[in-house]
Structure formats: C-alpha cells, structure tokens
Amino acid sequence: MSLLLIALLAVPALTAAILWALPADTGDRVAAIVGSIVSGLVLVGSAVLWWDLIRPRGGPVTLGLAAIDLENPPRPLPGKIHAFAETDSSWIPSLDVRFHLGVDTISLPLIVLTALLVFLCCLYSLRVTPRIGRTRSLIALLLVIETGVIGTFSALDLVLFFLFFEVVLIPMWLVIDIWGDDHDPAGRRRAATTFVLMTVFGSALMLLGFLLVHRQAGTFDLEVLGENPVAGGHGIALVAAVLIAVGLAVKMPLWPLHIWLPDAHAKAPTVGSVLLAGVLLKLGSYGMIRILLPVLPDATATIAPYLAGFSTVAIIAGSLACLAQTDVKRLIAYSSVGHMGFIGLGIATMSPEGLSGALYANIAHGIITGLLFFLAGAIKDRHDTSDLRAIGRALYARLPRIGGLLTFACLASLGLPGLAGFWGEMLILLGAYHPADVLPRTTFLVLMVIAGLGAVLTAAYFLKLIRQLNQGDPAENPASAFAVDLSRIELITWAPLVVLTVVLGLWPPFLLDYWTFA
Numbered sequence: 001m002s003l004l005l006i007a008l009l010a011v012p013a014l015t016a017a018i019l020w021a022l023p024a025d026t027g028d029r030v031a032a033i034v035g036s037i038v039s040g041l042v043l044v045g046s047a048v049l050w051w052d053l054i055r056p057r058g059g060p061v062t063l064g065l066a067a068i069d070l071e072n073p074p075r076p077l078p079g080k081i082h083a084f085a086e087t088d089s090s091w092i093p094s095l096d097v098r099f100h101l102g103v104d105t106i107s108l109p110l111i112v113l114t115a116l117l118v119f120l121c122c123l124y125s126l127r128v129t130p131r132i133g134r135t136r137s138l139i140a141l142l143l144v145i146e147t148g149v150i151g152t153f154s155a156l157d158l159v160l161f162f163l164f165f166e167v168v169l170i171p172m173w174l175v176i177d178i179w180g181d182d183h184d185p186a187g188r189r190r191a192a193t194t195f196v197l198m199t200v201f202g203s204a205l206m207l208l209g210f211l212l213v214h215r216q217a218g219t220f221d222l223e224v225l226g227e228n229p230v231a232g233g234h235g236i237a238l239v240a241a242v243l244i245a246v247g248l249a250v251k252m253p254l255w256p257l258h259i260w261l262p263d264a265h266a267k268a269p270t271v272g273s274v275l276l277a278g279v280l281l282k283l284g285s286y287g288m289i290r291i292l293l294p295v296l297p298d299a300t301a302t303i304a305p306y307l308a309g310f311s312t313v314a315i316i317a318g319s320l321a322c323l324a325q326t327d328v329k330r331l332i333a334y335s336s337v338g339h340m341g342f343i344g345l346g347i348a349t350m351s352p353e354g355l356s357g358a359l360y361a362n363i364a365h366g367i368i369t370g371l372l373f374f375l376a377g378a379i380k381d382r383h384d385t386s387d388l389r390a391i392g393r394a395l396y397a398r399l400p401r402i403g404g405l406l407t408f409a410c411l412a413s414l415g416l417p418g419l420a421g422f423w424g425e426m427l428i429l430l431g432a433y434h435p436a437d438v439l440p441r442t443t444f445l446v447l448m449v450i451a452g453l454g455a456v457l458t459a460a461y462f463l464k465l466i467r468q469l470n471q472g473d474p475a476e477n478p479a480s481a482f483a484v485d486l487s488r489i490e491l492i493t494w495a496p497l498v499v500l501t502v503v504l505g506l507w508p509p510f511l512l513d514y515w516t517f518a
Contacts, residue, residue, distance in 0.1 A: 002085045002086055002087045002101070004045055004048065004049060004085060005049065005085040005087065005101055005102075005103060005154060006087060006101070007045060008042055008045050008046060008049075008111070008115075008150050009101075009147055009150055009151050009154075011038060011041065011042060012038055012039065012042055012118075012143035012144070012146045012147045013143070013144065013147040015034065015035070015038045015140075015143050016139075016140040016141070016143040016144045016147075017140075019031055019034065019035075019136050019137075019139060019140040019143075020136075020137070020140050022136065028129055028134075028135035028136060029126065029135075030136075031135050031136035031139045031140075032122060032125040032126045032129075032135055032139060033126065034139070035122035035125065035139035035140075035142065035143060036119065036122040036123050036125075036126060038122075038143065039115065039118045039119040039121075039122045039142075039143065039146065040119050042115045042118070042119070042146065042150075043112070043115040043116055043118075043119045045115075046108070046111050046112045046114075046115040046150075047112060047115075049085060049103060049108060049111070050108050050109070050112055052085075053085075053103070053104070053105065053108055054105070054514060085101075085102060085103055086100075086101065086102035086156075087099065087100070087101045087102070088100045088101075088102075088156075091157075091160075092159075095159070096214070096218075096219065096220060097157060097159045097160065097220060098157045098160070098220070098221060099157070099160065100155070100156040100157040100160060100221060100222075100223075101151075101154045101155060101156060101160075102154060102156050102223075103153070103154050105514040105515060106286075106289065106290065106359065106515070107153040107154060107286070107290070108153075109359075109363055109511060110153050110282055110286060110362065110363070110366075111150050111153050111154065113278065113279065113282075113363055113366045113367070114146060114149045114150055114153070114279050115146070115150070116496065117274060117275060117278045117279055117366065117370050118142055118143070118145070118146040118275065118279075120274075120370075120374075120493050120494075120496065120497070121142055121271040121274055121275060122139060122142060123489070123492065123493050124270070124271060124374070124489065124490075124493045125138065125139060125271065126489060127487065127489040128270070128377075128381065128489065128490075130179045130182075130269055134178070134179070137178075138175065138178075138179055138269075138271070141171040141172075141174055141175055142171075142175075142271065142275070144167065144168075144171045145167075145168050145171045145172060145175075145275060145279075145280075147167065148164050148165070148166075148167030148168035148171070149164075149168055149279050149280070149283065151163075151164030151167065152164040152165050152168075152283055152286070152287075153286060155222075156221065156222045156223055157220050157221055157222065158210040158213065158214070158220040158221075158222065158225075158291070159210065159220050160220075161222075161287070161291070162203065162206065162207055162210060165203060165206075165251075165283060165287075166203055168280060168283070169196060169199055169200065169203075170196075172195065172272065172275070172276065172280065173192045173193075173195060173196045174192075175268065175269065175271075175272040176188060176191055176192035176195060176264055176267055176268045176269075176272055177189055177192035177193075179268075179269040179272065180192065180267040180268050180269060180272070181266070181267045183385075184267065187263070187266075187267055188267035188268075190263065191260075191263035191264045191266070191267040191268075192264070192267070194259070194260045194263060194264070195260045195264045197260075198250055198253075198257070198259070198260040199250060199251060199260070201250065202246065202247040202248070202249070202250025202251055202257070203247060204247075205243045205244075205246050205247040205250075206243065206244050206246075206247025206248060206287075207247075208243050209239075209240040209241070209242075209243030209244035209247065210240075210244070212236055212237075212239060212240035212243070213225070213230060213240050213244075213295060213296070215236065216230045216236055216237060216240070217229075217230050217295075222290070222291070222294075222295070225294070225295045226294045226295070229294060229295055229296065229297050229298075230295060230296050230298075230299070231298055232298050232299065233298035233299050233301060233302040234299075234302070237296055237298065237299040238299045238302055238303070240296060240299065241292060241296040241299035241300055241302070241303055242299075242303060244287075244291060244292055244296070245288065245292055245300075245303060245307060248283075248284040248285075248287040248288050248291075248292070249284060249307075249310070249344070250284070251280070251281065251283050251284030251287075252281055252284035252285055252340045252343070252344060253281070253284070253337070253340065254307075254310050254311055254314050254337075254340065254341060254344050255310055255313045255314035255317050255318070255337065255341070256310075258314065258318075258337045261333055261336065261337060262321075262330045262333045262334055264276060264333075265277065265329050265330065265332065265333035265336075265373070266327060266329045266330045266333065266386070269377070270373060270374060270376075270377025270378075270380075270381075273329065273332075273333075273373040273376070273377065274370045274373045274374060274377075277332070277333070277336050277365075277366070277369040277370065277372075277373055278365075278366040278367070278369060278370035278373075279366060281336060281340055281365075282362050282365075282366060284340075285340065285343045285344070285347065285358065285362055286362070288344075288347050289347060289355065289358065289359065292347075293347070293350065293355075300350070301350065301436070301438045301439065304348045304349075304350055304435075304436075304439055305348070305439065305440060305443050305444075307344060307347070307348040308344070308345050308348035308349070308432070308443070308444060308447050309447065310344070311341045311342070311343075311344030311345040311348060312341065312345060312447045312450050312451050312454070313341070314337050314338060314340065314341030314344065315338045315341035315342060315345070315450070315451050315454035315455075316338075316450065316453070316454050316457070317337070317338075318334045318335060318336075318337030318338030318339075318341060318454075319334075319335075319338050319454050319457035319458055319460075319461060320457065321334040321337070322334045322335050322338070322457075322458075322461035323457070323460065323461045323464065325388075325461075326387060326388050326389055327386050327387055327388065328376045328379065328380075328386045328387075328388055328391070328465070328469070329373070329376050329380070329386045330386075331388075331461065331465060332369065332372045332373060332376055335369070335372075335413060335458070335461070335462075336365070336369055338454060338457075338458060339361065339365045339369070339413070340365070341451075341454070342357075342358075342361055342424070342425050342428050342451065342454075343358045343361050343362060343365070343424075343428070344358075345428055345431075345432060345447065345451055346358030346361065346424075346427070346428035346431055346432075349428070349431035349432050349434075349435040349436065349439070349444060350435065350436035350438070350439060351431040351434055351435050351436050352431075353427050353428075353430045353431035353434060354427070354428055354430075354431020354432065354435070355431070355515070356427050356431075356512055356515045357423070357424045357425065357426070357427025357428035357429075357430070357431055358424070358428060359424075359511070359515055360423050360424040360427060360504075360508065360511055360512065361421075361423075361424025361425060361427075361428065362424075363420075363504070363511060364412075364420035364421050364423070364424050364501075364504055365421075365424075367420060367497050367500050367501055367504070368409060368412045368413045368419075368420060368421055368497075368501055369413065370497055371405075371409045371412075371494060371497040371498065371501070372406075372409045372410070372413060374490070374493065374494055374497070375402060375405055375406050375409060375494075378402055378490060379391060379395075379399075379402065379406075379469075382399070388465075388468050388469065391469065395469045395470045396470045396471065399485045399486075400485065401485050401486035402485060402486055403469070403470045405486070405494065405498070406466070406469065406470065407466050407470060408498065408501075409501075410462040410463075410465060410466055411462070412501045412505070413458070413462060414455075414458045414459045414462040414463075415455060415458065415459075417505075418502075418505045418506060419501055419502065419504075419505035420500065420501045420502075420503075420504035420505045421501075421505075422505060423504070423505070423508045423512075425455060428451075429448055429451060429452060429455075432444045432445070432447055432448035432451065433445065433448055
C-alpha cells in the first residue's frame with residue numbers, strides 16, 4: 001500500500017508534465033479526457049486505501065509505532081500517529097529531513113475528498129471550458145494542485161509537510177490570474193497576487209515555528225514528536241505554537257487573516273473556486289489537528305482561548321458580511337469564513353466532541369461548498385455575471401433544476417438536520433460546552449452562545465439568498481435570463497456531491513466511527 005500512496009502523488013504530477021510537453025495544437029477536449037482518466041484513477045486508488053485501512057482484520061497489526069487491535073477499525077489516539085501505507089527513508093541527512101509519508105483515519109478522508117473534487121473538476125471541463133481556452137494548461141495545474149494537497153495530507157515530516165504545502169500556491173495563483181474573471185483583468189490579477197502574498201507570509205511564519213520545534217525536540221518527524229511532544233506552555237514552545245497557528249490560520253482563513261479569500265473566490269474560475277474552498281482551506285485546519293495539538297499540547301492549551309475567540313469573531317463577521325453581499329460568489333466565500341470559524345472553534349476546544357466535529361465539518365464543508373461554487377459558476381455562465389441585482393429573481397421559473405439544487409445546497413450549508421452540514425457544527429457547539437479540562441469553561445460557554453447566534457445568522461443569509469434568486473415574477477427578468485437548465489455534464493458532475501451530502505447527513509457513523517480522542 002505504500003507504493004499506492006506514492007503513486008497517488010507521482011501519477012498526477014507526471015501527467016501534468018506530459019500535458020505541458022504535448023504539442024501546442026493538442027485539443028482541449030483531449031487534455032480534459034486525460035485529466036479525467038488520471039484523476040479518476042487517483043480517486044479509485046484513494047478509495048482502495050480507505051477501504052484497506054478501515055476493513056476489519058483479525059489479530060494485532062503494527063501500524064507505525066503502536067500495535068493496534070484491528071478487530072475493529074483503527075482509531076487515532078491523541079498525540080500519536082498510527083500510520084498506514086507508510087514510507088520512511090532518509091532524504092536530507094544533514095538537515096535531519098526524511099521522506100516520511102503515511103495516512104490514517106484523519107488524513108485519508110481528506111485525500112479521498114481531494115481526489116473526488118479534482119476528478120469532478122476535470123470531468124466538468126469536458127464540456128464547460130473557460131472562454132480563453134488553454135484547457136490543457138488548466139488541467140495540468142489542477143493535477144499539480146492535487147499532488148501538493150495529497151502530499152500535504154500524507155506528509156509525516158514537518159519540512160516535507162511545508163514543501164507540499166507550498167506546491168499548491170503557484171498553480172492556484174496561475175489558475176486565478178489566467179482563467180479568472182475575464183471582465184476584470186486587473187481585479188483578478190490583484191486577487192491572485194493578494195492570495196500568494198498572504199499565503200507566503202503565513203507559510204514563512206509556519207516554517208519558523210517548525211524550526212523552533214526542531215530546536216526544542218531535535219527532530220522534524222511527526223511520529224516521534226507525537227510520542228515525545230514539546231512540553232511547556234511558555235517560552236520557545238509558546239512562540240512556536242503562535243507562529244504555526246498564525247501561519248495555518250492564514251490558509252483556513254480565520255478573521256482577520258481572511259482578507260484574501262473573498263476576492264480570490266469572486267475572480268477565480270469555477271473549478272478554481274471549487275478546489276480553493278473544498279480542498280485548499282482544509283490544509284490549515286488539518287495542520288492544526290495534525291501538528292499543533294499533538295506536537296505542542298501545552299502551548300496550544302495556552303493559546304486555545306484566543307484561537308477560539310478569533311474563530312467566533314470569524315463566525316459572526318462572516319455571517320454579517322454575507323447579509324450585505326450582492327455577488328453570489330462573494331457571499332459563498334464569506335460563508336466559508338464563517339464555517340471555517342466553526343472548525344477553528346472545534347479545534348480550540350481540544351475536546352473529543354469538538355475535534356470530531358471539526359473533522360466532520362471539514363469534510364462536509366468541502367462537499368457542500370464545492371457544490372455551491374459549481375452552482376454559482378453555472379448561474380454566472382448563463383447570465384454572464386454573478387451580481388445578484390443583474391441576475392434577477394425567479395430562478396425556480398427560469399432554471400428550475402438549478403434553482404432546486406441551489407436551495408438544497410443552501411439548506412445543507414446552513415446546517416439543516418438530515419444533511420451533512422448539521423453534525424459538524426452540532427458537535428463543535430457540544431465541544432465548546434465541554435472543553436478540555438485545562439481550558440476556562442466559562443469563556444467557552446460564552447463563545448458557544450455567540451457561535452450559536454452565528455448559526456442563526458447563517459440560516460438568515462442563506463434563506464435571503466434563496467429568496468433573492470429563486471422567488472419572484474419571471475416577467476420582471478430580461479429574456480436573456482432564460483437560459484438552458486441543468487445540462488447532462490453538470491448533472492453527472494454534481495450528483496456525487498448531492499448523494500454524499502445526504503449520506504453524511506443521514507449516516508454520520510460513516511466517518512465518526514473512526515475518530516476517537518481520549
């Protein structure tokens with residue numbers, strides 16, 4: 001299985017290189033077909049890894065550092081990584097850097113989510129292509145992003161984590177800058193540049209934190225650090241925790257480091273927005289769970305109330321910003337700020353319920369917001385704008401299938417019980433009610449109440465969006481607004497996200513059974 005994990009990294013990267021090496025007159029459709037096949041193979045490979053990890057076995061089997069009884073599926077323990085499909089070899093001995101890869105039940109669902117969304121984006125590009133063309137280069141960049149994200153989720157060395165973390169930056173910058181909003185070249189260039197500058201700034205802080213961890217612990221290896229975490233909640237450990245937390249918060253992003261996100265989403269092409277919201281934001285939250293909590297537990301407990309406070313502000317600020325938006329893509333982008341704020345609050349509770357809720361909300365947000373951005377892109381393609389005032393009302397009458405799917409996605413995102421968005425936020429609020437013993441419970445109770453108000457505001461702005469777009473008199477809209485409804489390729493692309501939204505809403509044990517934190 002270790003070879004399969006390496007293949008999940010190598011195959012999309014090599015395919016991207018081959019696509020760039022093909023003659024310039026290679027058809028866009030050929031590139032989209034190649035990208036769909038390769039990303040489909042990566043999806044199948046990640047699903048095989050997931051099944052092999054969770055399938056019941058008899059007897060104890062050694063995974064990473066500890067023997068686990070696999071009568072039941074393996075479960076991560078706090079501070080320890082029980083790696084599966086592991087590769088560990090010396091890479092840069094002089095710097096104590098190892099090529100150390102492995103997955104567990106925390107990282108593998110995110111790898112499957114990444115593979116699914118990249119596959120759907122390539123499939124979507126078979127029929128829906130940017131106006132400027134150059135699909136071959138776009139598909140190649142999507143595959144490079146896939147390599148970087150899967151590498152980040154499987155890296156078990158801090159330097160390797162950082163390198164994969166950085167791989168995604170330039171490809172996403174190019175996706176926004178080249179294939180973004182063709183009506184506003186200056187705006188998309190500014191959005192792309194802000195994205196790169198902010199994330200590079202965050203990455204630099206994170207790397208400094210990693211170096212401080214190495215100074216204290218003498219290793220970059222996450223398995224070793226999980227067994228022997230950096231003790232102490234003050235001094236160098238605290239500085240390292242703050243640097244790492246801020247660096248990862250830029251990527252999530254949490255308030256007030258979210259300023260790059262709305263413009264990046266508003267100017268990005270549809271596939272760029274889907275991957276940005278569905279995958280790239282998860283790099284920050286995953287890093288907090290994988291690195292910050294187990295490696296620097298005492299220092300994380302020191303900064304946890306502040307992380308929870310900023311996360312709660314993100315929930316309220318994102319919701320209020322959504323109520324004021326007149327652009328559908330910017331509204332969904334600000335909704336991501338609020339949802340990632342919930343995830344940050346769950347992580348800050350350091351409780352079993354909060355961490356499980358954060359992990360669940362990570363997956364649910366990727367699925368639901370990916371669907372929302374696909375729908376926003378479809379509406380923009382049909383109306384040549386994402387401005388709510390220009391699109392007009394009565395989407396139910398003009399585009400009933402797209403209007404119905406938009407309503408479904410909005411209800412899922414606002415946390416309607418029975419759909420995927422409910423369980424994560426419910427568990428996070430429960431975690432805030434029962435935070436870890438080392439944290440001030442009164443503070444978290446207050447933040448829980450404020451976050452609950454944010455959930456109400458989430459319902460308000462999504463219901464307002466449904467009313468603005470879907471309900472109204474069709475006669476008030478221009479004739480050009482009556483476009484073709486749901487196409488076959490859109491139905492095929494979006495159906496898996498709809499199904500997963502329902503499955504995760506009705507059957508939360510699908511994921512929750514494999515996460516336990518003592």
